[in-house]
Structures are given as structure tokens and as C-alpha cells.
Amino acid sequence: MNHIALIGRLTRDPELRYTPNGVAVSNFDLAVDRPVPNQQGERETDFIRIIAWNKLAENVANYVKKGRLVGVEGRLQIRSYETQDGQKRRVAEVVASQVQFLDRGRDDSAAAGNG
Amino acid sequence: MNHIALIGRLTRDPELRYTPNGVAVSNFDLAVDRPVPNQQGERETDFIRIIAWNKLAENVANYVKKGRLVGVEGRLQIRSYETQDGQKRRVAEVVASQVQFLDRGRDDSAAAGNG
Amino acid sequence: MNHIALIGRLTRDPELRYTPNGVAVSNFDLAVDRPVPNQQGERETDFIRIIAWNKLAENVANYVKKGRLVGVEGRLQIRSYETQDGQKRRVAEVVASQVQFLDRGRDDSAAAGNG
Amino acid sequence: MNHIALIGRLTRDPELRYTPNGVAVSNFDLAVDRPVPNQQGERETDFIRIIAWNKLAENVANYVKKGRLVGVEGRLQIRSYETQDGQKRRVAEVVASQVQFLDRGRDDSAAAGNG
DNA sequence: TTTT
DNA sequence: TTTT
Numbered sequence: 001m002n003h004i005a006l007i008g009r010l011t012r013d014p015e016l017r018y019t020p021n022g023v024a025v026s027n028f029d030l031a032v033d034r035p036v037p038n039q040q041g042e043r044e045t046d047f048i049r050i051i052a053w054n055k056l057a058e059n060v061a062n063y064v065k066k067g068r069l070v071g072v073e074g075r076l077q078i079r080s081y082e083t084q085d086g087q088k089r090r091v092a093e094v095v096a097s098q099v100q101f102l103d104r105g106r107d108d109s110a111a112a113g114n115g
Numbered sequence: 116m117n118h119i120a121l122i123g124r125l126t127r128d129p130e131l132r133y134t135p136n137g138v139a140v141s142n143f144d145l146a147v148d149r150p151v152p153n154q155q156g157e158r159e160t161d162f163i164r165i166i167a168w169n170k171l172a173e174n175v176a177n178y179v180k181k182g183r184l185v186g187v188e189g190r191l192q193i194r195s196y197e198t199q200d201g202q203k204r205r206v207a208e209v210v211a212s213q214v215q216f217l218d219r220g221r222d223d224s225a226a227a228g229n230g
Numbered sequence: 231m232n233h234i235a236l237i238g239r240l241t242r243d244p245e246l247r248y249t250p251n252g253v254a255v256s257n258f259d260l261a262v263d264r265p266v267p268n269q270q271g272e273r274e275t276d277f278i279r280i281i282a283w284n285k286l287a288e289n290v291a292n293y294v295k296k297g298r299l300v301g302v303e304g305r306l307q308i309r310s311y312e313t314q315d316g317q318k319r320r321v322a323e324v325v326a327s328q329v330q331f332l333d334r335g336r337d338d339s340a341a342a343g344n345g
Numbered sequence: 346m347n348h349i350a351l352i353g354r355l356t357r358d359p360e361l362r363y364t365p366n367g368v369a370v371s372n373f374d375l376a377v378d379r380p381v382p383n384q385q386g387e388r389e390t391d392f393i394r395i396i397a398w399n400k401l402a403e404n405v406a407n408y409v410k411k412g413r414l415v416g417v418e419g420r421l422q423i424r425s426y427e428t429q430d431g432q433k434r435r436v437a438e439v440v441a442s443q444v445q446f447l448d449r450g451r452d453d454s455a456a457a458g459n460g
Numbered sequence: 461t462t463t464t
Numbered sequence: 465t466t467t468t
Contacts, residue, residue: 001301001330001341001352002377002391003235004421005120007186007215008347009463031463032347034420035226046347046423047462067463069217071122071186071231075379076349076421078391078437092423092437100122100231102184102217111150111231116416116445117238117262117276119306120348122231147232149305161232161308186346190264191234191306193276193322207308207322215346235350237416237445239467261467265456277466297467299447301352301416330352332414332447341380 002075004094006048007102008032009069014052016061026057028064030072030094049093050074052114059112060099071100117190119209121163122217123147124184129167131176141172143179145187145209164208165189167229174227175214186215232305234324236278237332238262239299244282246291256287258294260302260324279323280304282344289342290329301330347420349439352447353377354414356392361406371402373409375417375439394438395419397459404457405444416445 008030016026029047036042052060074096098113123145131141151157167175189211213228238260246256266272282290304326328343353375361371374392381387397405419441443458
């Protein structure tokens with residue numbers, strides 16, 4: 001089991017690319033707020049990287065922009081890679097299975113998913 | 116582990132009551148949409164009963180109304196009771212731990228929780 | 231968004247049936263414990279109905295038995311029906327998307343899902 | 346909303362420390378398996394860093410060891426820091442709110458949480 | 461690098 | 465109707 005549910009705002013427009021074999025993939029960052037315990041009204045923000053594949057990647061790129069509020073479901077993935085000078089790094093990202101659009105007029109609550 | 120995450124709209128204003136010993140409790144129903152598989156554009160709706168306690172009950176009663184979009188986190192509880200003519204019945208409800216307000220101006224994304 | 235995550239024990243063996251058009255469906259109940267607040271060591275139990283479809287229904291029926299510990303992911307569904315004497319009733323059940331087997335030797339942590 | 350649910354095994358014994366003002370904090374890594382799509386029987390593993398605070402930190406340190414299967418609930422946090430040579434780095438970790446012990450005899454399904 |  |  002590896003399931004994460006987030007609600008937050010995009011910090012930038014999603015970036016849509018295609019793999020060499022034509023699979024759509026898009027990335028964006030989500031600003032997710034939370035209250036600071038015992039500090040009334042204060043909030044802190046986590047900036048969480050999201051990755052979407054296939055039709056969901058295209059829907060996100062077409063319908064969501066910087067500043068929009070979305071709900072995201074997916075799984076947390078830790079990817080390892082090496083920098084050019086040979087250091088090992090790890091990047092955490094949420095692989096989205098569902099993205100739900102939450103503000104803006106009658107589009108409210110529209111949703112997109114894979115599979 | 117018993118955790119549920121929902122996004123939906125209230126079908127009526129929340130009802131606020133107090134137990135004999137003065138504990139606030141409020142109830143509302145959430146309309147939660149989902150796509151019907153293989154039926155493009157079709158949606159079905161689950162109507163899910165939510166119960167909130169204490170300060171969260173009061174916040175919900177004060178700030179959320181029928182039609183508003185909210186995110187709810189909590190646990191699924193199955194309560195048993197007997198009808199007046201002695202039949203056993205069971206009711207399912209989500210005991211909310213967090214409610215997040217998702218539409219309406221700069222209130223966007225305000226949140227309330229217990230504990 | 232409608233996602234639930236549960237860990238609990240089966241209260242009986244799963245029941246496997248097939249719809250008239252040959253789709254596998256299986257049902258079981260999960261006993262899900264939780265601590266009673268402020269009552270050290272006390273626990274209460276929710277008995278939650280699970281329904282699985284297709285290959286997941288068959289895997290569950292084949293590999294899980296009464297008493298086994300499992301993790302379940304899915305969505306909460308409220309189904310309405312009428313009794314023979316015309317009363318309206320509602321039943322809550324979790325439509326499983328994943329079931330993970332959690333005890334018993336090297337089977338530990340085996341998982342099965344749909345789609 | 347920021348909620349994650351995981352089931353996995355500890356890759357090492359948890360490490361228990363105390364902050365200068367005496368707050369318990371413990372760290373461990375969880376190996377979380379998932380099936381590789383379209384590759385029958387193949388599995389990949391994410392290694393996810395967990396952090397627990399207060400009484401939960403102490404319970405985890407006392408009762409859980411390397412290799413044990415646990416369920417973890419919490420939130421995903423992205424922490425920024427600077428390396429000694431002034432590079433900015435980010436680390437992702439799950440701040441646990443509940444840890445449930447899932448294997449080993451009658452301890453099965455014991456749980457510990459904060460708040 | 462960050463959103464309202 | 466309930467599991468350990």
C-alpha cells in the first residue's frame with residue numbers, strides 16, 4: 001500500500017513532454033498548506049512535485065494552470081539518479097493516478113484519471 | 116488503519132447539536148461524484164453521511180453551507196441501533212478529523228480540524 | 231476524490247459469485263480495530279463490508295480466509311435498495327481496488343489489484 | 346489535505362534521539378513494494394524515510410525492528426537544507442501520525458499514534 | 461524556483 | 465452475523 005491524497009495549488013503551469021516512444025508525461029509542483037501547531041492562523045507550505053502519465057498528463061497540461069486548486073491522488077515514488085559529477089541524489093515525486101480540478105465556475109470538481 | 120479522504124458538496128446545511136454534557140456535534144451529507152467506467156461523461160453520486168465533533172463541529176456549522184465544496188478526512192464508522200419496533204439497523208458515517216473549505220473567494224482552502 | 235485505506239481481519243471466508251454475464255464478485259467483512267480515546271488498552275471494532283470484482287474477486291476468494299489480516303484500498307459506496315415490504319434501505323460497502331495479504335509466512339505482503 | 350498511507354518493512358532499526366529541549370524523535374526507512382505494470386510477478390521497491398515524534402517516536406524505537414512489517418499513516422513533508430559547501434538540498438520524509446505493527450504473534454495489529 |  |  002502506497003497512497004497519497006493532496007489538495008493544493010500549482011506553483012507553475014504544467015510542463016508536457018513526450019518520451020522517445022511517444023508517451024505523454026507532465027510535471028508540476030503543488031503548494032500544499034498546513035496549519036502550524038499552536039500558532040493560530042500561521043501556515044506552512046510543502047512544495048510537492050507531481051508527475052502524470054498518458055492521458056492524465058495531457059488533461060492536466062490542457063486544463064490546469066499556475067495558481068489553480070487541485071486534488072491529487074497517487075503514490076509516493078523515490079527516484080535515484082546520479083549528478084554529472086557522480087554524486088547520488090534522490091528525488092521524491094507523487095505519481096498521480098487522479099487529478100481533480102477544484103476552483104473556477106462550473107468546471108468545479110471535474111476530474112481526470114488514468115486506467 | 117481506517118482512513119478516508121473525500122471531496123464533495125454538502126446536500127444541506129450542517130445540523131449542529133450538543134450532547135447532554137455540552138459536547139458539540141454536527142452532521143451533514145456529502146455528494147461525492149465519480150465517473151461511470153466506460154461511459155464517457157456520465158457520473159454517479161454517493162451520498163455520504165459525515166459527523167464532526169467538538170470545535171470542528173462548530174466550525175463546520177458556522178462556515179459551511181449547502182452546496183459548498185469541501186475536502187473531508189476521517190474514518191469510516193459503522194454504528195448499530197434498534198428501530199422502535201425492535202429491528203436492528205446499521206448506519207455508516209464518516210467521523211471527520213479535518214474539513215477543508217474549497218470554493219468561495221479568499222476563503223479558498225481554509226481548513227479546520229480537531230486535535 | 232473518494233479513497234479509503236483499511237487494515238483488518240476477515241470475519242468469515244469470502245463469498246464468491248458470478249453475475250449472469252459471468253463477472254466474478256466476492257464479498258467479505260473486515261473487523262477494523264481502533265483505540266478508544268482516553269481508555270488505555272481498550273479497543274473498539276468496526277465491521278466493514280468489502281466487495282471485490284473481476285480478477286481481484288477471484289484472488290481474494292482463493293487466497294484469503296477468515297481470520298487473516300489484510301490491507302484494503304478502495305472507495306466508499308452507498309447503495310440504496312428496497313426491502314420486499316417496500317422500505318428503502320441503504321448499505322455501505324467498500325469497493326476494493328487493492329487487497330494486500332499481511333500475515334502468514336513468506337506470503338507476507340503479497341498484493342492483488344484490478345486495472 | 347496531505348495524507349499518505351503506507352505498508353512496508355523497516356530496512357534498519359529505528360534511530361531514537363532527543364532534541365535539545367527533550368522531545369523524542371525517531372527515524373527509519375520503509376521498503377514499500379509495488380508490482381511492475383505488465384510484468385507479472387516483478388516488483389519494485391520505494392525506500393521511504395519516516396520520522397516520528399514524541400511518544401510515537403519512543404513506541405516505534407521500543408517495539409519495531411529491522412525487517413518488521415508496519416502500516417504507517419502521516420503526511421509528506423519536503424524539508425530544505427544546505428550542505429556544508431553551501432548547496433541547497435531537499436529531503437522528502439513522511440511525518441508519521443500512526444504506526445501499526447503487522448507481523449509477529451499476538452502483537453499483530455497493535456497500533457501507536459500521537460494526539 | 462514556488463501557489464492563494 | 466462477526467476477526468485476533
